[in-house]
Amino acid sequence: MVKKNTQQSPEPSQQENDKTKKLESFIADSTGESLTTNHGVKINDDQNSLKAGERGATLLEDFILREKITHFDHERIPERIVHARGSAAHGVFKVYEDQSALTRAAFLTDPGQETPVFVRFSTVAGSRGSTDLARDVRGFAVKFYTQEGNFDLVGNNVPVFFIQDAVKFPDLIHAVKPEPDNEMPQAASAHDTFWDFISHLPESAHMIMWAMSDRALPRSYRMMEGFGVHTFRFVNAQGVSNFVKFHWKPLLGVHAVAWDEAQNISGKDPDFHRRDLWDAIEAGAFPEWELGVQIIPEEDEFKFEFDILDPTKLIPEELVPVQRIGKMTLNRNPDNFFAETEQVAFHVGHVVPGIDFTNDPLLQGRLFSYTDTQLIRLGGPNFHEIPINRPVVPVHNNQRDGYMRQTINRGKTSYGPNGLAANDPQQVKAADGGFVSYNERIDARKIRARSRSFFDHFSQARLFFNSQSDPEQNHIIDALSFELGKVKAVEIRERMLAVLAQIDKGLAGAVAFALGLHVPDIALESLNSSIPADGDPADYASLNPEGSLAASAALSMAGTIKDTIKTRKVAILAADGVDGASLSTVKDALVAAGAVVHIISPKLGKIISQEDQEIVPDESFLTAASVLYDSVYVPGGTNSVATLEAEANAIHFLNEAFKHCKAIAADEQALQVLESTYFYKKLPAEYSKETVLREGLLVSGQADELSSIFKEMIALHRFWERENPRKIPA
Numbered sequence: 001m002v003k004k005n006t007q008q009s010p011e012p013s014q015q016e017n018d019k020t021k022k023l024e025s026f027i028a029d030s031t032g033e034s035l036t037t038n039h040g041v042k043i044n045d046d047q048n049s050l051k052a053g054e055r056g057a058t059l060l061e062d063f064i065l066r067e068k069i070t071h072f073d074h075e076r077i078p079e080r081i082v083h084a085r086g087s088a089a090h091g092v093f094k095v096y097e098d099q100s101a102l103t104r105a106a107f108l109t110d111p112g113q114e115t116p117v118f119v120r121f122s123t124v125a126g127s128r129g130s131t132d133l134a135r136d137v138r139g140f141a142v143k144f145y146t147q148e149g150n151f152d153l154v155g156n157n158v159p160v161f162f163i164q165d166a167v168k169f170p171d172l173i174h175a176v177k178p179e180p181d182n183e184m185p186q187a188a189s190a191h192d193t194f195w196d197f198i199s200h201l202p203e204s205a206h207m208i209m210w211a212m213s214d215r216a217l218p219r220s221y222r223m224m225e226g227f228g229v230h231t232f233r234f235v236n237a238q239g240v241s242n243f244v245k246f247h248w249k250p251l252l253g254v255h256a257v258a259w260d261e262a263q264n265i266s267g268k269d270p271d272f273h274r275r276d277l278w279d280a281i282e283a284g285a286f287p288e289w290e291l292g293v294q295i296i297p298e299e300d301e302f303k304f305e306f307d308i309l310d311p312t313k314l315i316p317e318e319l320v321p322v323q324r325i326g327k328m329t330l331n332r333n334p335d336n337f338f339a340e341t342e343q344v345a346f347h348v349g350h351v352v353p354g355i356d357f358t359n360d361p362l363l364q365g366r367l368f369s370y371t372d373t374q375l376i377r378l379g380g381p382n383f384h385e386i387p388i389n390r391p392v393v394p395v396h397n398n399q400r401d402g403y404m405r406q407t408i409n410r411g412k413t414s415y416g417p418n419g420l421a422a423n424d425p426q427q428v429k430a431a432d433g434g435f436v437s438y439n440e441r442i443d444a445r446k447i448r449a450r451s452r453s454f455f456d457h458f459s460q461a462r463l464f465f466n467s468q469s470d471p472e473q474n475h476i477i478d479a480l481s482f483e484l485g486k487v488k489a490v491e492i493r494e495r496m497l498a499v500l501a502q503i504d505k506g507l508a509g510a511v512a513f514a515l516g517l518h519v520p521d522i523a524l525e526s527l528n529s530s531i532p533a534d535g536d537p538a539d540y541a542s543l544n545p546e547g548s549l550a551a552s553a554a555l556s557m558a559g560t561i562k563d564t565i566k567t568r569k570v571a572i573l574a575a576d577g578v579d580g581a582s583l584s585t586v587k588d589a590l591v592a593a594g595a596v597v598h599i600i601s602p603k604l605g606k607i608i609s610q611e612d613q614e615i616v617p618d619e620s621f622l623t624a625a626s627v628l629y630d631s632v633y634v635p636g637g638t639n640s641v642a643t644l645e646a647e648a649n650a651i652h653f654l655n656e657a658f659k660h661c662k663a664i665a666a667d668e669q670a671l672q673v674l675e676s677t678y679f680y681k682k683l684p685a686e687y688s689k690e691t692v693l694r695e696g697l698l699v700s701g702q703a704d705e706l707s708s709i710f711k712e713m714i715a716l717h718r719f720w721e722r723e724n725p726r727k728i729p730a
C-alpha cells in the first residue's frame with residue numbers, strides 16, 4: 001500500500017515562488033563583505049602567495065593560493081554540443097483567455113496567472129565564443145516555471161528541420177561543425193563536409209531554403225519568430241486530444257540584416273545580438289512575443305498533403321490559422337551568465353499535464369538526447385537542483401545521492417511503496433494534477449523504415465521559395481552561391497545544383513550561373529544516401545508533387561510589422577560647427593518615438609555646434625560602424641559638413657549604409673557630404689513622399705518635416721529594392 005507522505009521537502013517560500021524567480025538566496029558578490037575561503041575562513045591577503053622569505057619559493061601549505069587556483073582551474077564546463085553560443089533573459093508569460101477547452105495545462109487556463117519564464121536564444125553550429133551573426137538557425141528555448149512544474153518549449157526560429165529521424169542528428173552535426181582535421185571553419189556552413197552531407201540528403205531541401213534565407217540573419221533576437229517545430233498534443237481535462245503546433249510572433253516584426261552586413265558585424269561586434277537583447281532590457285524596452293497555436297483536431301490527422309508527424313513540413317497558416325493565445329515579455333537580464341544562461345538545461349521532454357508528445361521520429365529521439373547530454377555537460381544527475389533549473393513547486397520523490405546533491409533528504413526510506421517510514425511520496429491521480437500520458441492506441445510491427453508519407457521532400461521547399469519576395473529570392477540565390485562557392489569539391493556543387501533543380505529550375509540555374517557550372521542531370525535516387533539497404537531508391541527519391549498551395553504569405557518577411565521604430569538604432573554624423581538645432585529636432589523626434597540615437601563624430605570628447613553649444617558624441621568613427629545602425633542622418637552646419645566631406649570614414653559610413661539598403665536622411669546643407677558618396681547620382685531629382693518611402697533617401701531643409709518622414713523610412717527597415725540590378729536571370 002502506498003502511504004501518504006507526511007514528511008516532505010519544505011514548501012517553496014514566497015520568494016521562491018516570486019514571479020521573477022529571483023535567485024536571491026544564492027547570490028554571492030563582492031560588495032565589501034570580508035573575503036573568505038570557500039570554507040568560511042576570513043582571508044587577510046589573497047594577493048601575495050605564502051613564500052619562504054621575500055624572495056623565496058612558494059610554500060605548498062598555502063591553502064589560500066591552492067584553493068583560489070584550483071577553483072579557477074575548474075571554472076570551465078563543456079560547452080553544449082550544439083547551441084553553445086547563447087544569450088538569455090527572464091520574463092513572464094500570460095495567457096489571454098482560458099484555453100481549458102483545448103488543454104488542462106493550468107498556465108494556459110488562467111488569464112490572471114503570470115508564469116515566470118527564462119528564455120535562451122542561440123546559434124547552432126558555432127562554439128561558445130563564436131560570433132552572433134553567423135548564417136545559422138537560431139535556437140529559441142523557453143522554460144515556463146508553471147505551478148504544475150516546468151514546461152520547456154525548445155524551439156528554433158525556423159519551423160522545420162533538416163532531418164526526419166533523430167538517428168541522423170549526429171551525422172548532421174558532424175557535417176556542419178568545423179571539419180575534424182583542421183577545426184575550420186568556425187560557425188559556418190560554407191564548407192565541403194556540410195554540403196556533401198546535405199547534397200546526399202534530399203529531405204533537408206525545405207530546411208535548406210530557410211537556412212539560406214534572411215531568417216538565418218536576424219536583425220535581433222527580439223525580431224524573430226519562434227517555432228516548436230514538431231506537432232505536439234494538447235489534452236484537455238476530459239482526455240480529448242488535439243494536435244498543436246507552437247509559434248512565437250514578435251511584436252516588433254521579423255527583420256533581417258544583409259549578408260555583407262552580417263559578416264562585417266561579426267568583426268565589429270561579435271556580441272551584436274547579445275548586446276542588443278541586454279541593452280533593450282536594461283533600457284526598459286522589453287521584448288514581447290505572442291504565443292500562437294495551430295490546432296488540428298485528431299480526426300484531421302490525415303487530411304493534409306503531407307504528414308503532420310514529418311518535421312520537415314510546416315502547416316501553412318492558410319490551411320490552419322495561428323491563434324494568438326498569450327503574451328511573453330522579457331523584462332530582466334540574468335544576474336550571472338554562467339549560473340543562469342550557461343547552466344540552464346532545457347529539455348523537449350519537460351512537459352506538464354495537458355501537453356503531450358506525438359510520434360514524430362525526430363521528437364522521439366530528442367526525448368532521449370537532452371538529459372543524456374546534460375548529465376555530462378552539467379556533471380551528474382542533480383542539475384535540476386541548480387537554481388535556474390529548479391521548478392517553483394516542491395519536488396518529492398525517492399531519487400537520491402549523486403554528484404553535487406544539494407537536497408538533504410530526511411528519513412530512512414528512499415523507496416516506495418514502503419510501510420516503514422513516512423517519507424514515501426504519494427502518487428497523484430490525473431484529476432488531482434498527475435501527469436497521465438495520452439492514451440494513444442499503438443498496434444504495430446517493429447520496423448526500421450520511413451513512412452511513405454514522409455517521401456515528398458520538395459513541394460514545401462518550393463512553396464517556401466515561391467512565397468518569397470524578389471529581394472528575398474535574390475538573397476537565397478546569393479546565399480547558395482556564396483556557400484557553394486566556398487565548397488572546394490566540384491562534384492558536391494554539382495550534386496547540390498541537381499537537388500536545387502528539384503525545387504526550382506530558375507533557382508538552380510541562377511546558382512549554377514554564379515558558380516560557372518551547368519545544372520547536371522543527376523537522378524535523385526542516386527543522391528539519396530538515407531535509403532535503407534532493402535529500400536527501393538526510386539520510391540524514396542522520385543516523389544516530387546506540385547503541391548496545391550502556390551504561395552503562403554506568412555512565409556515571407558516582406559509583409560511583417562513595419563510601423564514602429566522602437567529600439568531601432570540611428571546614427572547622426574556630426575563634427576564641430578554642426579547645426580545644433582537641426583540635429584536636436586531630428587534626434588528628439590526619433591528618441592520620442594523609441595529609437596536609440598547615437599551622435600558619431602571624428603573624435604570622442606565634445607563638439608561645438610554652430611550655435612556655440614557643447615555636444616557630447618556617443619561614438620567616434622573609430623569606435624562605431626554603419627553596420628551597427630539601422631539608419632543615418634547627416635545634419636547641416638557649414639564647418640561640420642566640410643569636415644565630414646573630407647573624412648573618409650564618414651563617406652565609408654554612408655556608402656556602406658546605402659549598400660545595406662538602410663534609410664538615409666540629410667539636411668539640405670549636407671548634400672555636400674553626399675556628393676562624395678558613390679550613391680550621390682542615385683539621389684532622386686525631386687522628393688515626393690512616395691519616392692522617399694520607396695528609395696529610402698531623403699534630403700530636406702525642413703527639420704520637422706524631415707523627422708516625420710524619416711521615422712516612416714526607418715520603420716520600413718530596409719530598402720531591398722536598391723539591389724534590383726541583381727534580379728534573378730529569366
Ligand code: HEM
Pocket residue numbers: 079080081082083086120121122138139140141154155156160161165166167169228229230311344345346362365366369370373374377
Ligand atoms: C526540431 C528540431 C530541434 C530543435 C528545434 C532543437 C532546438 C534546440 C535548442 C533551442 C537547443 C538549445 C537549448 C539551450 O538554449 O540550452 C538545443 C540543444 C540541444 N539539442 Fe536540439 N533541437 C532539435 C533537434 C535535436 C535533435 C534531433 C537532437 C538529438 C537527437 C538534439 C540534441 C540537442 C542537444 C544534445 C542539445 C544541447 C543541450 C544541452 O547541452 O543543454 N536536438 N536544441
